Amino acid sequence: MKSFGFQKIVDRQIDLDKADLSLVQALARELTGWQRCIGCGSCSATCTAAGMGSFNPRKVQMLVRMGQWDQVAQEAVHCQLCGKCRLVCPRDVDTRQLMLEFKKLQTISRP
Amino acid sequence: MIAEGKRHIWKDYQKEIADNNYYYARSCVRQNFFPASEQTFLRVMKHELGKEVFDDPLHTTCTGIAYHADVVNLPTIMTVVARQFALMTRQGLSNFVPSCITSFGIYTEILETWEHFPETLEQTRDFLYKATKREFKIPDNLAHSSDVIFKFKEQIAARAMFKLVNHISGKPLRGVEHIGCHYAKMFPHKGVGGAEYPYVLAGMIEAWGGEVIDYPERRHCCGFGFRQYVVQANRGYSLAHSQKKFESMEPYSPDFIVTNCPGCPFFLDRWQYVISETEGKTYGPDGHGIPVLTFEELTGLVLGYDPWELGLQAHQVAVEPLLDKMGITYDLSRKFVGRDGNKLGTPDKPTHLKVYGYGR
Amino acid sequence: MDGKHIVIVGAGPAGLAASSVLPRLGYRVTMIDRSNTLGGHLSKWYQLFPDRAAATVLLEQLTDEVPDSVSTMLGREVTGGSVSSGAVELTLDHGEHLSANGLIMATGFDLFDARRKEEYGYGIYDNVFTQAEIEEMFRQGQIETRHHRKPRSIAFLHCVGSRDLKAGVAYCSKVCCVTGVKQAIELRELLPDAAIYNFYMDLRMFGRGFEELYQQAQERYNIRFVRGRISEAAESSDGSVIIKAEDTLTSRPLKLTVDMLVLLTGMQPAAGSLELAAKLGLVLGDDSFLKPYGLTQQTFKTSYPHVVLAGSCTGPTTLTEAILSGRSAAMALHESLFKLTN
Numbered sequence: 001m002k003s004f005g006f007q008k009i010v011d012r013q014i015d016l017d018k019a020d021l022s023l024v025q026a027l028a029r030e031l032t033g034w035q036r037c038i039g040c041g042s043c044s045a046t047c048t049a050a051g052m053g054s055f056n057p058r059k060v061q062m063l064v065r066m067g068q069w070d071q072v073a074q075e076a077v078h079c080q081l082c083g084k085c086r087l088v089c090p091r092d093v094d095t096r097q098l099m100l101e102f103k104k105l106q107t108i109s110r111p
Numbered sequence: 112m113i114a115e116g117k118r119h120i121w122k123d124y125q126k127e128i129a130d131n132n133y134y135y136a137r138s139c140v141r142q143n144f145f146p147a148s149e150q151t152f153l154r155v156m157k158h159e160l161g162k163e164v165f166d167d168p169l170h171t172t173c174t175g176i177a178y179h180a181d182v183v184n185l186p187t188i189m190t191v192v193a194r195q196f197a198l199m200t201r202q203g204l205s206n207f208v209p210s211c212i213t214s215f216g217i218y219t220e221i222l223e224t225w226e227h228f229p230e231t232l233e234q235t236r237d238f239l240y241k242a243t244k245r246e247f248k249i250p251d252n253l254a255h256s257s258d259v260i261f262k263f264k265e266q267i268a269a270r271a272m273f274k275l276v277n278h279i280s281g282k283p284l285r286g287v288e289h290i291g292c293h294y295a296k297m298f299p300h301k302g303v304g305g306a307e308y309p310y311v312l313a314g315m316i317e318a319w320g321g322e323v324i325d326y327p328e329r330r331h332c333c334g335f336g337f338r339q340y341v342v343q344a345n346r347g348y349s350l351a352h353s354q355k356k357f358e359s360m361e362p363y364s365p366d367f368i369v370t371n372c373p374g375c376p377f378f379l380d381r382w383q384y385v386i387s388e389t390e391g392k393t394y395g396p397d398g399h400g401i402p403v404l405t406f407e408e409l410t411g412l413v414l415g416y417d418p419w420e421l422g423l424q425a426h427q428v429a430v431e432p433l434l435d436k437m438g439i440t441y442d443l444s445r446k447f448v449g450r451d452g453n454k455l456g457t458p459d460k461p462t463h464l465k466v467y468g469y470g471r
Numbered sequence: 472m473d474g475k476h477i478v479i480v481g482a483g484p485a486g487l488a489a490s491s492v493l494p495r496l497g498y499r500v501t502m503i504d505r506s507n508t509l510g511g512h513l514s515k516w517y518q519l520f521p522d523r524a525a526a527t528v529l530l531e532q533l534t535d536e537v538p539d540s541v542s543t544m545l546g547r548e549v550t551g552g553s554v555s556s557g558a559v560e561l562t563l564d565h566g567e568h569l570s571a572n573g574l575i576m577a578t579g580f581d582l583f584d585a586r587r588k589e590e591y592g593y594g595i596y597d598n599v600f601t602q603a604e605i606e607e608m609f610r611q612g613q614i615e616t617r618h619h620r621k622p623r624s625i626a627f628l629h630c631v632g633s634r635d636l637k638a639g640v641a642y643c644s645k646v647c648c649v650t651g652v653k654q655a656i657e658l659r660e661l662l663p664d665a666a667i668y669n670f671y672m673d674l675r676m677f678g679r680g681f682e683e684l685y686q687q688a689q690e691r692y693n694i695r696f697v698r699g700r701i702s703e704a705a706e707s708s709d710g711s712v713i714i715k716a717e718d719t720l721t722s723r724p725l726k727l728t729v730d731m732l733v734l735l736t737g738m739q740p741a742a743g744s745l746e747l748a749a750k751l752g753l754v755l756g757d758d759s760f761l762k763p764y765g766l767t768q769q770t771f772k773t774s775y776p777h778v779v780l781a782g783s784c785t786g787p788t789t790l791t792e793a794i795l796s797g798r799s800a801a802m803a804l805h806e807s808l809f810k811l812t813n
Contacts, residue, residue, distance in 0.1 A: 112595065112596065112706055113594060113596070115594075116586070116592070116593075116594035116595035117595055119586065120586070120589055305589065307589040307590050307592075307703075308589065308595070325705075325706065326705075326707075326708075327705040327706070327707050327713045328705070329705065330703060330705070363708060
């Protein structure tokens with residue numbers, strides 16, 4: 001490959017036209033309630049796994065809606081399933097269960 | 112801090128704890144970490160309180176660690192849990208008492224799941240029968256072993272040989288209580304005192320004469336987090352979490368930390384050693400650490416059991432300063448002698464952390 | 472309408488507004504309140520959003536409008552009652568009996584009990600307050616911590632007991648957003664050097680002058696806004712409060728130590744309102760507030776033509792709305808009684 005001394009920058013734009021939203025629909029069939037999230041960040045603030053790394057349960061929920069499954073898959077594995085997110089959520093979202101569902105959907109849909 | 116405010120909340124989180132006839136489910140790791148704790152629970156229950164506890168050699172791990180590390184799936188762990196219940200049922204018992212907090216969380220969660228999704232209960236019954244020909248009843252009462260000790264804390268106080276009081280100054284000893292995450296964070300109403308201000312260990316400290324420290328990072332996890340520790344490369348996370356707690360509790364000069372989980376005392380104890388070796392930092396006075404005890408060890412000390420029979424020599428942070436404060440006498444020359452009289456060997460002496468009875 | 476008797480339960484802004492209208496239309500009016508003072512929550516407030524008008528002045532205006540002919544019964548409770556065609560019968564706490572031709576429910580709201588959000592430690596940590604306590608401090612002209620120190624840092628937390636399904640409160644309490652901004656500005660005037668924060672999920676500046684107040688808070692008063700809901704509070708050894716939130720806009724968990732944490736508690740139906748509604752057979756909505764006939768039209772009407780609803784007993788309202796609805800409810804009742812008679 002010919003080197004020009006630079007690399008093409010990866011476009012960071014979320015392309016909702018091309019995003020894979022099929023898993024969002026699959027998720028909606030498995031679990032309800034997560035649609036209520038208003039992104040207040042209570043879960044991320046209280047999360048044990050957040051803070052020491054990039055894990056951010058609020059952001060994972062947002063990435064799902066945007067169809068960013070690769071990132072969701074990378075992030076969800078950091079959850080420790082302690083359930084504190086669920087305890088503090090004002091919208092009664094079972095974020096812990098959501099993380100479990102992500103993993104399930106990932107394994108079903110992405111062999 | 113307004114003590115009355117906490118009592119107001121505790122009123123809302125009373126739980127039913129069976130009075131007698133328990134099926135005891137041991138932890139898969141505690142006997143290695145804190146070798147005498149479970150034995151001490153049985154000793155206290157049977158010999159101090161005169162209760163019937165069945166200690167079953169047939170039960171297995173609940174597979175909670177594997178579940179949390181993604182190795183075992185939900186139907187499998189449900190079937191394993193069902194097998195434990197089948198063993199309990201076989202003994203004609205119905206009060207299930209796990210030793211481990213994660214197990215307690217697993218049992219609680221599974222019982223809730225079965226209640227809300229009866230088809231999963233039927234499926235589990237089916238799996239268990241196909242695999243083992245066993246059948247089971249759902250326990251009438253599920254309580255963690257620390258709940259049981261909590262229930263009898265006053266009776267234990269009445270039999271106490273030593274109080275959580277400085278025997279020279281007469282002042283209460285100050286204790287940090289650390290509750291394992293899986294005790295009440297998932298199901299606050301299943302824990303004594305709830306999830307925000309758990310009372311299960313605080314109640315023991317108070318009943319036995321001590322004073323409870325409420326410090327800013329009290330609610331924070333010890334850092335075990337399963338895959339944070341199970342994968343060696345991730346252990347830095349675990350260490351950082353424990354340190355967050357030590358830094359937060361240090362200004363309160365705690366005399367001890369008491370825990371009710373298998374993992375928490377292990378990490379709160381060991382990481383103090385690791386921090387002392389890597390950063391030269393210790394959290395107690397004069398190079399000492401903060402002694403970390405399981406609730407059974409604390410119960411044993413209060414009841415006057417020999418510290419070495421309680422397995423306190425297996426701790427990395429020296430407990431002798433606490434024993435001295437409580438006025439407990441001990442024989443350092445017997446610290447590393449096993450119950451069979453053979454020498455256990457002596458650990459290497461840490462660089463900074465002050466210890467007693469070590470060689471070299 | 473001469474001689475017809477109307478009872479107004481509640482002497483807050485809505486009740487006062489209604490009682491100023493009805494005597495002039497020829498009704499005999501009795502106004503009852505549990506409290507010993509007129510004005511409801513208004514009597515406990517210092518300044519009002521968005522223009523910082525003095526609460527005492529508004530209260531005076533409202534009470535001055537009430538004709539002397541209104542019989543006011545303070546410190547009294549309605550303990551029983553029934554509604555029949557064309558009549559309302561009420562029993563009061565001393566066994567007294569009132570017969571009326573019409574009833575206005577102006578039973579108002581209670582502030583959410585902040586102790587129910589255990590993670591914030593209200594009633595446990597020394598320096599966790601509610602906006603009502605801050606308002607009282609403004610009235611006293613002195614802001615200080617529980618240890619009688621001048622605070623160097625204060626954080627407001629929005630939506631405590633609002634938009635919180637865990638607390639059984641799905642609705643927005645509407646006035647807390649702008650109250651937090653108003654109180655932050657008032658604090659700034661008293662404490663020029665303090666760090667003042669607002670932690671919020673959304674800021675709903677819907678009313679006239681609200682958004683402008685928010686802008687002033689940012690620009691002129693140096694109030695710091697953090698878009699993240701506080702997940703827990705803890706007390707440090709010096710009695711200050713350590714809070715945790717996520718700064719959702721930088722996606723990072725955040726920790727902050729403040730001398731005072733102020734919880735902006737939401738509105739819930741007044742306990743007295745619920746008791747009376749049960750006795751009279753009035754219908755409640757899913758939010759437990761009294762349910763009017765419609766949410767757009769006929770917002771004062773109940774299933775009884777001679778019983779109407781006014782003010783915050785039907786859900787969170789601003790003072791402006793409470794006063795307007797008090798007057799409108801009075802007119803709606805008048806129309807209804809007129810139709811019944813003619």
